[in-house]
Amino acid sequence: MLEARDLKKQFLSGESVFVLFEHLDFAAKAGEMVVITGRSGSGKSTLLYQLGLLDTPNDGVVSVDGIPASSLAHNARTDLRLERFGYVFQDYGLMPEMTALDNVLVPLIMRGESYPRAEAAARAALVRVGLGDRLSSKPARLSGGQQQRVSIARAIAHEPPYILADEPTANLDSASARQVLDMFSEIHRGGATIIMVTHEKESLALADRVLELRDGALLAVGTETHPPAVPSSLREGGAYGL
Amino acid sequence: MTDAPNVPVRSRLASSRAWNAVRVGFFIANRQVRANIGTSLLIIVVMVLTYLNLLVVSGVMVGIVQGLRSERLQYYSGDIILTNHREKDSIQNSPDALAYLRALPAIASFSPRYLAEGALEGNYAGKLLLQDEADTIPTNVAGINPVAEDATTGLSRLVIEGRYLQPSDYDQVLIGTSLLARYKTLTGIPGSTPIPNVGVGSKVRILVGGIEHEMTVKGIVASKIQELNLRVFMVDAQLRALLGRTDDGVNEIAIKLAPGADAAAVKGQLALSAINADAKIQLAQESEPVFFQDFATTFNKLGSFLGGIGLAVAFIVIFILVFVNIITRRRSIGILQAIGIRASGIQIGYIAQSVLYAIVGAAIGMLLLFTLIEPYFIAYPIDFPFSNGILTVSFIEAVVKALVLVVAIILASFIPARLILRQEIVDAVLGR
Numbered sequence: 001m002l003e004a005r006d007l008k009k010q011f012l013s014g015e016s017v018f019v020l021f022e023h024l025d026f027a028a029k030a031g032e033m034v035v036i037t038g039r040s041g042s043g044k045s046t047l048l049y050q051l052g053l054l055d056t057p058n059d060g061v062v063s064v065d066g067i068p069a070s071s072l073a074h075n076a077r078t079d080l081r082l083e084r085f086g087y088v089f090q091d092y093g094l095m096p097e098m099t100a101l102d103n104v105l106v107p108l109i110m111r112g113e114s115y116p117r118a119e120a121a122a123r124a125a126l127v128r129v130g131l132g133d134r135l136s137s138k139p140a141r142l143s144g145g146q147q148q149r150v151s152i153a154r155a156i157a158h159e160p161p162y163i164l165a166d167e168p169t170a171n172l173d174s175a176s177a178r179q180v181l182d183m184f185s186e187i188h189r190g191g192a193t194i195i196m197v198t199h200e201k202e203s204l205a206l207a208d209r210v211l212e213l214r215d216g217a218l219l220a221v222g223t224e225t226h227p228p229a230v231p232s233s234l235r236e237g238g239a240y241g242l
Numbered sequence: 243m244t245d246a247p248n249v250p251v252r253s254r255l256a257s258s259r260a261w262n263a264v265r266v267g268f269f270i271a272n273r274q275v276r277a278n279i280g281t282s283l284l285i286i287v288v289m290v291l292t293y294l295n296l297l298v299v300s301g302v303m304v305g306i307v308q309g310l311r312s313e314r315l316q317y318y319s320g321d322i323i324l325t326n327h328r329e330k331d332s333i334q335n336s337p338d339a340l341a342y343l344r345a346l347p348a349i350a351s352f353s354p355r356y357l358a359e360g361a362l363e364g365n366y367a368g369k370l371l372l373q374d375e376a377d378t379i380p381t382n383v384a385g386i387n388p389v390a391e392d393a394t395t396g397l398s399r400l401v402i403e404g405r406y407l408q409p410s411d412y413d414q415v416l417i418g419t420s421l422l423a424r425y426k427t428l429t430g431i432p433g434s435t436p437i438p439n440v441g442v443g444s445k446v447r448i449l450v451g452g453i454e455h456e457m458t459v460k461g462i463v464a465s466k467i468q469e470l471n472l473r474v475f476m477v478d479a480q481l482r483a484l485l486g487r488t489d490d491g492v493n494e495i496a497i498k499l500a501p502g503a504d505a506a507a508v509k510g511q512l513a514l515s516a517i518n519a520d521a522k523i524q525l526a527q528e529s530e531p532v533f534f535q536d537f538a539t540t541f542n543k544l545g546s547f548l549g550g551i552g553l554a555v556a557f558i559v560i561f562i563l564v565f566v567n568i569i570t571r572r573r574s575i576g577i578l579q580a581i582g583i584r585a586s587g588i589q590i591g592y593i594a595q596s597v598l599y600a601i602v603g604a605a606i607g608m609l610l611l612f613t614l615i616e617p618y619f620i621a622y623p624i625d626f627p628f629s630n631g632i633l634t635v636s637f638i639e640a641v642v643k644a645l646v647l648v649v650a651i652i653l654a655s656f657i658p659a660r661l662i663l664r665q666e667i668v669d670a671v672l673g674r
């Protein structure tokens with residue numbers, strides 16, 4: 001369970017303090033797919049960074065499977081990100097000097113996999129996102145959609161329980177966006193908890209739950225429009241079984 | 243579904259995490275070096291130049307002193323020099339001393355010299371009137387055995403014009419360049435004027451022991467060693483005759499050791515012999531005049547000072563290179579942190595890269611230094627008026643300075659990586 005309690009984030013703009021959100025609560029159950037929408041500038045990305053332990057809130061607590069992130073030392077926090085999270089950034093966030101394979105490989109090595117096992121897992125993840133033939137291409141030689149798929153492969157290769165995605169389809173044409181969204185729904189079916197920020201109508205349909213961030217508060221939007229194929233009670237952590 | 247499994251997924255020992263950070267560090271370094279071969283080569287070239295700068299400038303300074311010392315040892319003092327005690331006119335019991343030296347196997351050859359203060363006079367033939375003073379200059383007159391002297395110091399190699407003395411050369415002299423205007427270089431005797439219009443074949447008068455004697459200039463001696471440039475050389479028997487010396491006392495004996503002989507050990511042996519009472523026994527360096535040692539100290543200090551500047555420059559260059567290298571990868575560093583790579587791993591990655599550059603740079607620099615630059619300086623010394631400047635770098639010093647380069651680069655890599663790693667990850671990822 002990924003949980004945020006009483007979250008507050010503010011920025012200094014010149015002399016004045018600008019509070020983006022305050023007393024904000026959020027919880028995602030294991031295996032749930034939550035989509036967060038909201039107007040540009042409403043703070044969706046900022047909220048996602050707090051949930052993913054990439055930023056520190058001014059107040060409140062984010063806890064991951066019961067571990068309060070604020071209690072962790074720098075290295076433990078980094079280790080927690082490695083173990084529990086997969087990140088998909090809007091602009092892909094790939095290392096430019098590394099090939100697609102190497103990009104996926106890095107976190108696997110950090111997890112202590114032997115080199116051959118890490119490479120096999122990275123290869124498999126890239127095959128899964130349809131890039132089995134572009135393993136040794138560097139990001140600059142891949143299209144936006146392909147780069148985003150490398151980024152997804154990196155996020156899922158070590159099968160983390162939580163995947164955070166910030167507008168993963170915003171820079172893609174509709175065909176590529178379709179492909180990427182299909183991938184997320186497949187990962188979701190495998191049992192991962194997904195929290196995705198997006199505007200796309202299609203992705204709203206995939207979600208178990210849609211929340212809108214408006215004026216610093218999270219509001220529920222509609223109901224489960226697209227019930228998952230597998231009852232959530234059967235979807236527990238572990239391997240995705242894709 | 244269990245919502246609060248407090249045991250971390252696939253938890254591993256902290257020590258293996260640290261090890262994994264090292265593995266990732268080397269993986270990152272490997273990929274970044276390979277992806278930026280051009281930049282890497284450029285950095286290595288700068289490292290090579292920085293390393294050479296660290297060694298060559300101070301090495302030349304030290305080399306000037308060494309060049310001067312070895313020139314003096316070679317052409318003047320030999321490995322060991324015996325001189326008469328100050329209060330005595332000559333080395334007492336000289337024949338015994340010479341016999342003793344002849345019997346020592348560690349001694350390859352030696353040259354006994356008679357010395358007298360005197361003056362050199364030139365251009366006197368045309369000066370008829372009494373008030374026309376002839377041109378004179380004070381000098382040290384040395385009476386040498388030409389064969390023994392040449393075997394010991396190779397004096398004949400310093401004759402730049404004319405010919406070297408033969409044992410039968412009576413009424414002939416060799417004259418040092420500082421005494422003659424025609425050959426005078428930078429140095430001279432303060433308050434005295436070198437004699438003009440005198441060269442090989444000229445008639446000169448030597449004033450020694452109250453006697454004036456006319457002789458012919460047979461050759462000109464030029465050296466970096468001022469003591470030699472101020473001398474007039476003639477055959478020993480003639481000087482003894484001019485001085486009216488009846489004893490066998492010589493004034494100095496330059497000793498050349500056999501190859502491999504230890505000068506300090508031979509000196510110790512001589513000190514235990516009867517010679518110790520009759521002569522002052524000095525190693526080449528001990529016999530150097532005070533100004534000479536001051537000069538050496540000054541140049542060595544200058545060498546250290548320039549070496550220090552080289553070090554500061556090296557550190558700044560390295561810092562800038564590494565800083566730029568790391569700052570331009572700020573976003574990559576943020577991404578790595580975001581996806582769970584420990585700061586230590588990232589830091590190791592950048593330090594490993596930098597250390598690789600430093601080691602490769604120093605290795606290439608060392609190779610150039612010892613196979614190209616040093617041999618070049620030995621083959622073509624810089625012709626300073628007071629020394630043949632060669633480059634003197636010991637292997638130990640080269641290794642120490644390579645280590646200095648590596649330590650400097652580790653420090654320089656540490657700081658910028660630290661700065662970036664301290665930022666909020668999201669700021670680095672988004673380039674804010």
Ligand SMILES: Nc1ncnc2c1ncn2[C@@H]1O[C@H](COP(=O)(O)OP(=O)(O)OP(=O)(O)O)[C@@H](O)[C@H]1O
Pocket residue numbers: 011012020038039040041042043044045046047674
């Ligand atoms: N580091 C920062 N310093 C100052 N203001 C910031 C900072 N980060 C975010 N903001 C402000 O917080 C607000 C929310 O930003 P955020 O990026 O979270 O919006 P968003 O909902 O993701 O928008 P979009 O849909 O355009 O991506 C914006 O007004 C932004 O200017």
Ligand SMILES: [Mg+2]
Pocket residue numbers: 044045046166
């Ligand atoms: Mg955003």
